[in-house]
Amino acid sequence: MNQRTLVLTLGALAIAINVIAGTVVSNLKIPFLFLDTVGTIFIAMVFGPFWGALVGLLTNLVLGVTSGYTAIPFALVNVIVGLVVGYMVRKKGFRFSTSLISGILLGILCPAVGSVIAIGLFGGLTGSVQDVAVLWLKQAGTSLFAATFLPRLGENLIDKILSVLLVYYVVKNLPQSLIKRPSVKKRDSYEKR
Numbered sequence: 001m002n003q004r005t006l007v008l009t010l011g012a013l014a015i016a017i018n019v020i021a022g023t024v025v026s027n028l029k030i031p032f033l034f035l036d037t038v039g040t041i042f043i044a045m046v047f048g049p050f051w052g053a054l055v056g057l058l059t060n061l062v063l064g065v066t067s068g069y070t071a072i073p074f075a076l077v078n079v080i081v082g083l084v085v086g087y088m089v090r091k092k093g094f095r096f097s098t099s100l101i102s103g104i105l106l107g108i109l110c111p112a113v114g115s116v117i118a119i120g121l122f123g124g125l126t127g128s129v130q131d132v133a134v135l136w137l138k139q140a141g142t143s144l145f146a147a148t149f150l151p152r153l154g155e156n157l158i159d160k161i162l163s164v165l166l167v168y169y170v171v172k173n174l175p176q177s178l179i180k181r182p183s184v185k186k187r188d189s190y191e192k193r
Helices: 003-028 038-047 049-067 075-092 096-122 130-139 144-172
Strands: none
Touching: 003 038, 003 049, 038 049, 038 075, 038 144, 049 075, 075 096, 096 144, 130 144
């Protein structure tokens, strides 16, 4: 199987994993988890930021059609997941520390971007359990952005760190013949130090 066919096949599988895992976790009302980006993270780790971002975008388009159009604007969040993980692995290498830092970055970036989208399109309320905290914080005098961001921050930190580390251990244990991870560019020996 050539590389392009492998990327497209695994990309389609990753989209399905995102949709199924996100839907199951949402329906089971599991606290502090979404797991709707594990496929995006997998593709970004293995094939790089472009493919990760594409899987993220397509995931939210599928979710928009299957479970409600409100998921489509949040595609930007899933695209950011693919870009951050893909670039981190490409620049810093495929390591536990890179994965942990990626999870922390995503745990902060995703709710920040998601909050801006939620405020711009829905006034900060998205019909989730978090809306209670948003309304309470808003009534307590907190700014709309802080009231929207803070309830999402804790959940996203837990979800994104766990998701990235889960995928890290899965990818680490895959046979090298199946995947070709992006390599870190080594310094040229002629480069000035």
